[in-house]
Amino acid sequence: MARRLYNFHGGLSLDDHKYEPTRLSAAPSHIPPRLYLPLQQHIGSAAAPVVGVGEHVLKGQLIAHATDYISASVHASSSGIVEAIAEFPLPHPSGLQGTCIVIRTDGLDRWSVRDHLPRTDYRTRDPHELRQMIRDAGIVGMGGAGFPTAVKLNPGPNVKIDTLILNGAECEPYITCDDLLMRERPEEIVEGMLIMQHILQADTCIIAIESNKQEAYRCMLAATQAAQNAALEVVMIPTIYPTGGEKQLIQALTGREVPAGGLPAKIGIVMQNVATAAAVYRAVVLGEPLIARYVTLAGGVPHACNLEVLLGTPVRYLIEEMHGVRATVDKIIMGGPMMGFALPLDDVPIVKTSNAILISTVADRPLPARVEASACIRCGECTRVCPAQLLPQQLYWYARAREFERVQQYHLFDCIECGCCDYVCPSHIPLVQYYRYAKTEISAQIRDKQKAEAARQRHETRLQRLERQKLERAQRHETRKHLVENNADNSTTGGAGNDTKKAAILAAVERSKIKRATSEGAQKNVENPPSDVQQKISEVDARCAKKCPEPRDDSAN
Amino acid sequence: MLRLKTPSSPHTHAMTSVSITMLKVIVALIPGIVASTYYFGWGILINIFLAGATALISEAAVLRLRHYAIAPALLDGSALVTALLLALAVPPIAPWWISVLGSLFAIVISKQLYGGLGYNPFNPAMAGYAFLLISFPQPMTAWLLPETLSGVHLNFMEALHVTFFQAWPTELRVDAVSMATPLDLLKTQLGVHKTISEIRFGTSIIGDFGGKGIEWIGNWYLLGGLWLLYMRVIAWQIPLAMLATLFALATLFSLYDPDVYSWPMFHIFSGGTILCAFFIATDPVTAATTPKGRLIYGAGIGALIFIIRTWGGYPDAVAFAVLLMNIAAPTIDYYTQPRVYGHGK
Ligand code: SF4
Ligand code: SF4
Numbered sequence: 001m002a003r004r005l006y007n008f009h010g011g012l013s014l015d016d017h018k019y020e021p022t023r024l025s026a027a028p029s030h031i032p033p034r035l036y037l038p039l040q041q042h043i044g045s046a047a048a049p050v051v052g053v054g055e056h057v058l059k060g061q062l063i064a065h066a067t068d069y070i071s072a073s074v075h076a077s078s079s080g081i082v083e084a085i086a087e088f089p090l091p092h093p094s095g096l097q098g099t100c101i102v103i104r105t106d107g108l109d110r111w112s113v114r115d116h117l118p119r120t121d122y123r124t125r126d127p128h129e130l131r132q133m134i135r136d137a138g139i140v141g142m143g144g145a146g147f148p149t150a151v152k153l154n155p156g157p158n159v160k161i162d163t164l165i166l167n168g169a170e171c172e173p174y175i176t177c178d179d180l181l182m183r184e185r186p187e188e189i190v191e192g193m194l195i196m197q198h199i200l201q202a203d204t205c206i207i208a209i210e211s212n213k214q215e216a217y218r219c220m221l222a223a224t225q226a227a228q229n230a231a232l233e234v235v236m237i238p239t240i241y242p243t244g245g246e247k248q249l250i251q252a253l254t255g256r257e258v259p260a261g262g263l264p265a266k267i268g269i270v271m272q273n274v275a276t277a278a279a280v281y282r283a284v285v286l287g288e289p290l291i292a293r294y295v296t297l298a299g300g301v302p303h304a305c306n307l308e309v310l311l312g313t314p315v316r317y318l319i320e321e322m323h324g325v326r327a328t329v330d331k332i333i334m335g336g337p338m339m340g341f342a343l344p345l346d347d348v349p350i351v352k353t354s355n356a357i358l359i360s361t362v363a364d365r366p367l368p369a370r371v372e373a374s375a376c377i378r379c380g381e382c383t384r385v386c387p388a389q390l391l392p393q394q395l396y397w398y399a400r401a402r403e404f405e406r407v408q409q410y411h412l413f414d415c416i417e418c419g420c421c422d423y424v425c426p427s428h429i430p431l432v433q434y435y436r437y438a439k440t441e442i443s444a445q446i447r448d449k450q451k452a453e454a455a456r457q458r459h460e461t462r463l464q465r466l467e468r469q470k471l472e473r474a475q476r477h478e479t480r481k482h483l484v485e486n487n488a489d490n491s492t493t494g495g496a497g498n499d500t501k502k503a504a505i506l507a508a509v510e511r512s513k514i515k516r517a518t519s520e521g522a523q524k525n526v527e528n529p530p531s532d533v534q535q536k537i538s539e540v541d542a543r544c545a546k547k548c549p550e551p552r553d554d555s556a557n
Numbered sequence: 558m559l560r561l562k563t564p565s566s567p568h569t570h571a572m573t574s575v576s577i578t579m580l581k582v583i584v585a586l587i588p589g590i591v592a593s594t595y596y597f598g599w600g601i602l603i604n605i606f607l608a609g610a611t612a613l614i615s616e617a618a619v620l621r622l623r624h625y626a627i628a629p630a631l632l633d634g635s636a637l638v639t640a641l642l643l644a645l646a647v648p649p650i651a652p653w654w655i656s657v658l659g660s661l662f663a664i665v666i667s668k669q670l671y672g673g674l675g676y677n678p679f680n681p682a683m684a685g686y687a688f689l690l691i692s693f694p695q696p697m698t699a700w701l702l703p704e705t706l707s708g709v710h711l712n713f714m715e716a717l718h719v720t721f722f723q724a725w726p727t728e729l730r731v732d733a734v735s736m737a738t739p740l741d742l743l744k745t746q747l748g749v750h751k752t753i754s755e756i757r758f759g760t761s762i763i764g765d766f767g768g769k770g771i772e773w774i775g776n777w778y779l780l781g782g783l784w785l786l787y788m789r790v791i792a793w794q795i796p797l798a799m800l801a802t803l804f805a806l807a808t809l810f811s812l813y814d815p816d817v818y819s820w821p822m823f824h825i826f827s828g829g830t831i832l833c834a835f836f837i838a839t840d841p842v843t844a845a846t847t848p849k850g851r852l853i854y855g856a857g858i859g860a861l862i863f864i865i866r867t868w869g870g871y872p873d874a875v876a877f878a879v880l881l882m883n884i885a886a887p888t889i890d891y892y893t894q895p896r897v898y899g900h901g902k
Contacts, residue, residue: 344563368569378846380851394890
C-alpha cells in the first residue's frame with residue numbers, strides 16, 4: 001500500500017555528498033581524556049548539578065537533573081572524576097560560554113546500575129511512567145532542535161495524536177548519521193517508535209526516508225515487517241531539500257500544514273527523529289540514558305566517516321585523534337552546509353543535538369567562501385524555492401532598511417532559515433543573515449518593551465502596596481485607639497475589642513491564603529503547561545537564554 | 558588557539574551569478590540577431606556595436622563619477638543586454654547617433670541615475686527606445702526593406718556609409734530600399750479606410766502572418782526564449798500571459814470585425830512582440846516578482862500592446878506597454894503576495 005505523497009513549495013536538489021561516509025560502519029570513538037558536559041544541551045531550563053567537584057562518577061550516572069518541566073537531565077558519558085563545574089565554550093556560533101561538568105575520564109568506562117523494563121513490557125505500562133523513564137534518561141530531540149522528548153510526547157489530555165512520524169529524511173548534504181543508524185540499528189528505532197506510539201496512542205506511525213538512502217530504507221522495511229504491526233509504515237520520499245524540515249515533511253506525508261505559530265500536535269501529529277527513537281528504546285528497554293550519539297565527520301578530512309561519540313567529547317579531540325589535520329583547519333561547521341553553524345573555536349563538546357562536523361582545511365575546501373554580494377536584481381529565484389512560500393526578496397529589502405514592522409507583515413517569523421533562497425540568489429546576497437539579524441532585533445525590541453512594561457507594573461504595584469500599607473497602618477492605629485477607648489469605657493466587658501481583633505486576624509489569614517493560592521496557581525502553570533503555548537514560550541525563552549516570568553503575546557512572534 | 562572563520566549559513570551556494578544569467582540572455586539572443594542580420598544586413602551589427610560600446614563606456618564613466626567599482630558592474634553584463642535589446646529595436650539604417658543617444662539615455666538616465674542595476678524602475682532599453690521614438694520619430698520609423706524582398710545587399714562598407722553619413726550607394730534610391738514597418742503600413746492604410754484584407758493582399762511586404770520574410774525573425778527569438786525558459790533564467794508566467802492575452806484579444810476583435818482588426822498571428826509575429834515576451838518583459842528588475850503578479854504583469858503588457866497598436870497613435874506599442882506596466886509592478890507585487898505556509902488555505 002503506497003501512501004500518497006504531497007508536494008511542498010520550492011526546495012532544492014543538492015549534491016548530497018553522502019556516499020563516502022556510509023561505506024564504513026559507525027565505529028565508537030575513543031574515550032577522550034576529558035569530557036565537557038554542558039548543563040544546557042536542550043531547549044528549556046538548564047539542568048542543576050547533583051555531583052560535586054572531586055566526586056567519582058560512573059558511566060550513565062546522573063550528574064545534573066532536570067530543573068523544570070521543560071528541561072533535561074545530564075548523565076556521565078564515561079566513568080571518571082568530576083574535575084570542574086565551570087564556564088566553558090559551548091557549541092554556539094557566537095562562542096557563547098556555559099556551565100559544564102568536566103569529567104576526567106579514568107579509561108575504565110565502568111557502568112552504573114542500569115534500571116530498565118524487561119523487553120516488550122512497555123505495552124502494559126502507563127504512558128506516564130514511560131514518559132518519566134524517557135525524561136530521566138535526559139532524551140531530547142536529536143535532529144537538531146533539542147526539545148525535551150518527554151514533553152513532546154505529552155501533548156495534553158485533550159489532544160488526539162493520530163500520526164507519529166519518524167524523521168529519517170536527513171535532507172542536508174554530507175550528513176549521514178541517521179542513515180547509518182537506520183542501517184545498523186533498525187530494530188532499536190522500530191522498538192523506540194512502538195514505545196512512543198504506545199505513549200501517544202497514535203493510530204499510524206510513519207518512518208520517512210529520502211530516496212537517496214535505499215539501503216537504510218531496506219533495513220527499516222525489514223525491521224518493520226519483522227515487528228508485524230499494521231500501524232507501521234516506511235515511506236520513501238523524494239530527495240528535495242528541505243524535506244526533512246518538520247513542516248515540510250508533514251506537508252509531504254499528509255498534505256496538512258502546521259498552522260503558523262502552532263505545534264504539529266495541533267493537527268494531530270508528533271514528529272521525532274530516528275535517533276531519538278533509538279535513544280528512547282535504549283532508555284526504556286536497556287535502561288541507558290542518552291550518553292552517546294552518531295556523528296558524521298566529513299568535508300576536508302582524509303576519510304569521511306561516522307562515529308559513535310560520547311557526549312561531551314571535544315570536537316578538537318575528534319579532529320586530532322581521527323584525522324590529525326587540525327593545524328590546517330580553517331572552518332568547522334556543526335551540522336550541515338545549509339543550516340549548520342560555523343564554530344569560532346574547536347574546543348567545544350559534542351552535545352545531544354550535534355549531528356555532524358564538517359571540516360574545511362586550507363588544502364581542501366568543500367564549502368566555498370562567500371562571494372561578495374551585489375544588488376538584488378529581483379529575479380524572484382528566492383521566491384520560487386522558498387518552502388515557506390515567503391517573499392525572501394521583500395523580507396531582505398525591509399530587513400535591510402530596518403523596517404521591522406513591514407518585515408513582520410511579510411511573515412519573517414515563518415522563515416525556517418533553511419537557506420534555499422540564499423543558495424540560489426544570483427547576487428549572492430546573504431539573505432539568511434539578514435533574517436537572523438531582523439529576528440534578533442525584533443526579539444530584543446519585544447523583550448525591552450516587556451521589561452519596561454514589567455518595570456512599570458512593579459512600580460505601580462509598589463505604589464499600591466505603599467498606599468495600602470499606609471491605609472492599614474492608619475486603620476490599625478484607629479482600631480487600637482478605639483480599643484483603648486473602649487477598654488477605658490467598658491473595662492468590664494471587653495467583648496467588642498476582642499471581636500475586632502479576631503476580625504483583623506481573620507482578614508489577615510484570608511489575605512495570605514489568597515496570596516498563596518495565586519502563587520501556587522502560577523507555579524502550576526510552569527509545572528504542568530496546559531497547552532503548547534507554554535512550550536512555545538519556553539522555546540522562545542531558551543532562545544533568549546534568559547528566563548522571563550511574564551507570559552508573552554505569542555502572536556507578536 | 559585555533560582561529561576559525563564563522564560565516565553565516567548556508568555554507569554552500571549554487572553556481573549562479575548575475576553575470577552567468579546575463580550571459581545566458583545574450584546567448585539566447587544570438588539566433589535572433591543572426592536572423593535579423595540575414596534579413597537586414599550589416600546595419601544590425603553596426604547598431605549593436607555602437608549601442609554596446611556606448612553603454613559600456615557611459616556606465617564606466619558614471620560609476621567613476623559615483624566612486625563605485627567599475628569592473629564588477631561592467632562584468633555583470635546587464636549594460637550589454639540593455640544595449641543589445643535597444644539596438645535590435647532601432648531601424649538598421651538609422652544614423653549612428655540614434656543608437657548612441659538611445660544607449661546613453663538608457664544607461665545614464667534610466668539606469669544609473671536611479672542607482673544602478675536593481676534599482677531602476679523602468680526597463681532601460683525600452684526607456685531609451687521610447688525616448689528616441691518621441692524625440693526622433695522620422696529616423697525611428699524608416700525601416701529597411703528586407704534584403705530578401707529588395708534584392709539589394711549592402712556590403713559592410715556601404716552599410717557603414719549609410720549609418721554614419723546617410724550616404725547610399727549611387728545606383729540606389731532611398732525609397733527603393735526603405736519602407737514603413739508592416740505595423741506602420743497597416744496603421745496608415747487603415748487610416749485611409751482600406752480593409753484589412755485589401756491591405757494584406759494588396760502589398761508585397763506582408764507575408765503569411767507578419768512582414769514578409771521578417772515574420773520569421775520572431776521564431777528565432779522564440780527559440781532563444783524557450784531555451785531561457787528551459788534554463789530557468791526567465792519564469793514562464795510573463796511570456797505566456799502576455800502572448801495569450803494579446804492573441805486572445807486579437808482573435809476576439811478580428812472575429813468581431815475582420816475588416817478593421819488585423820488577424821491574431823500578425824500581432825504575434827510583427828514588431829517586437831516575441832522579443833518583448835521573452836527578453837524585455839521578463840527583465841527581472843522592472844517586472845513583477847510574485848508568481849501571480851507575473852501573470853497579471855504579462856497579461857497587462859499583452860493587453861496594452863493590443864490597445865496601443867489598435868487605437869493608439871504609435872504603430873508599435875511594445876515599449877510603451879512595458880513602461881506602463883513597469884509603473885504598476887510594485888503595486889501588483891503588493892496585492893499578489895502568495896499565501897504563506899501555515900496561514901490558512
Ligand atoms: S534571488 Fe537574490 S537577486 Fe533574486 S530576487 Fe531574490 S534576493 Fe533578489
Ligand atoms: S531561509 Fe527563510 S526565506 Fe529563505 S527560503 Fe528558507 S524559509 Fe524561505
